[in-house]
Amino acid sequence: MKIIIAGAGEVGFHLAKLLSYESQEINLIDTDKESLAYADTHLDIKVIRGDATSIAILREAKVDICDLLIAVTASETTNITICVLAKQLGAKRTIARISNTEFINYKDEVGFTRFGIDELISPEALAASEIELSLRQTSFSDTYEFEEGALTMAGLTLSKEASFVGKNVKEAAKIFPEIHFIPIAIQRKGTQYTLIPRGDTIFKEGDNVVFITSEGGAEELCRLTGKANTEIKSVMILGGTEIGFKAARDLSEKGFNIKLLEGDKERAFDIADQLPNVLVIKSDGRKVDVLDEESISDMDAFIAVGDNSETNIMSCLVAKSKGVKKSVALVENMDYFELSHSIGIDTLINKKLLAANSIFRYIRKGEVVAMTKLSNMNAELLEFEVKSTSAICNKLIKNVDFPRSAIIGGVIRENVGYIALGSFKIQEGDKVVVCSLLRSIKGVEKLFL
Template identity: 75%
Template structure:
């Protein structure tokens, strides 16, 4: 697939890096010579220096042959303009990064597709949504919803109190036959290897296990994992960035008690006007005395989303030491992201990875509705829409020659989530969620052509 990326900043470079691993034909455009030089030295891609809104530059990139044009510069105006031009010059599909969440909320009314923009993404909005979902799924480290919660992916570390420790998947299924969840990926404690579980795979203490759940499965999972489900009501947010403001606004709408700490005085006053239902505090959130004065020990969750990864990590560790049960830190450094469990923070989130996950579904074959990479694990979750041509409809699941390193985690039929067993047969119109290791994705895609 020929893909052109406009913008060699953090999101653009990360996308180019991930897509180049997929053997895609990538062209990266940016006006910044230094950013392009770094990308050219480290990635097997073509780079072009110039203004992404220049028609001449777009033609030099052979925009008329591009199957996907992605504009992810820091300027949403530039991104929108570039996408409109790219579409008019022959690009098949365009995606624009924006920061104004109103554009996404009102995209159907405005009709962005009419003037050439097929999809809008906001890394900040994706991060805020991820934080809210994690707070609603209190006992879990990662979560991802399909079709407004018809199916939900949840991950956790198995403690010694988990009911299914030392049982195989098959044994656990026999003991708890009516449960609404299934394991779809396991990472053994102390390793970087991802296992797609089969019937004889055994659960071990310390495993990071990713489950697919239908409605009610999260409560069952909490009970059997030995964890205690606690309600999150009091939340402290450090950082009044776009993510911090959007998170605080969403949480206030959902009746959370929110305290937001912002170091910049002018920004803090603006936030206080915009967030009448939150308590906005002007101060340095790295100051332990300030955190104690604001009763950090009474918080159910602490979220740090300043522009500095190290500040976010350290403040979350301070919150953890003061008894806060749930901590979430925004990080830009992917090396930190790989170390979330050993660092001691419940969840690290990364805007670049969230944006990449959102865009990745456009390069997959078959009708991919949603897609996400599992946090710190070498596997992908893909949601396919089943058409009349899809080969997966022709046999029961157990009779399909499905790759061993992939698993059908769930099916959505008539807006209802189903955890399918071997005798289940997929039908046209279903949406099927598959977890797969990278080496099997091309084989999985063939079932949905």
């Protein structure tokens, strides 16, 4: 694919990096000389210095034969303008990064596609949604919902209390007569190797396992693994950033008791005016004595979404040491994901990864409805919609020539999620959730064309 990325900031660079690994043809546009120089020396892409709202610059990037243009500069107004221009100049599909979530809420009513914008994404809104989901599924370190929870991805580390440690997948499945969950990926303790489990795969203590669950499956998993899905009521948020604001707003609307700490006086007053149901405190929450003063030990969850990743991590560790049940930290360094479980933080969130997941489904072939990369694993989780022409349509799963390093986790039919085994027949209109190692994605895509 020929892809233009406007904006070489953290999101744009990360996207360019991931897409270049897949041998996509990338043109990266930005006005900042240093950002482009760094990208040019570290990635196999073409860089163009200039303003992406310039028609001449877009033509230099060959926008007329572009398959996808992604505008992810710091300015949403600029991103919208770039997408409108690019569409008129011949770009097949455009995606704009925005910060005003009203645009997303009313995108059908406003009709952004008429202006030339095919999709809107907000990394901040995605992060806020991820935070809310992690508070609802407290026993899991990694979660993702398909079709508003018809199927849910749940990741956890197996302790010795897990009843199926030492058993293989077939033996574990017999513990419950009705199957509401299935393992789709395993990372062995102390390794970076991702394993797609089969019937004879044995669960081991310390395994980081990703499951797909249908209705009731999350509760079964908690019982089997000796974990408790603790109810969260009181939440402390460190940082009045855009993500902190959105998380506080959304969670307070859902009935959570929210206390937000913000060091900047003007920003604290601004948030307090906009969120009357949130207790906003002008305070430097990075200090241990301040957290104690604000009764951190009485909180059910602590969310650190300040501008500094290291501060967010350290604050979460302090919160955990004070007995807080759930900790969530916003981090910018992707390498920190590998440390999350070992250092004791429950959930790490990265805006770049969330934005990439949202955009990557447009890169994949077939009718990809949703996609997420598994944290710390060399695998992707994709949701395909089955067409009448798809090779998998009207076939039993056991009769499909499916790649060995991929697995069907579940099927959503008429908004109901099913854990689909070999005798399940795939039909037109089904939404099939597949976990695949990167090397097998092309083989999986062919089944859904």
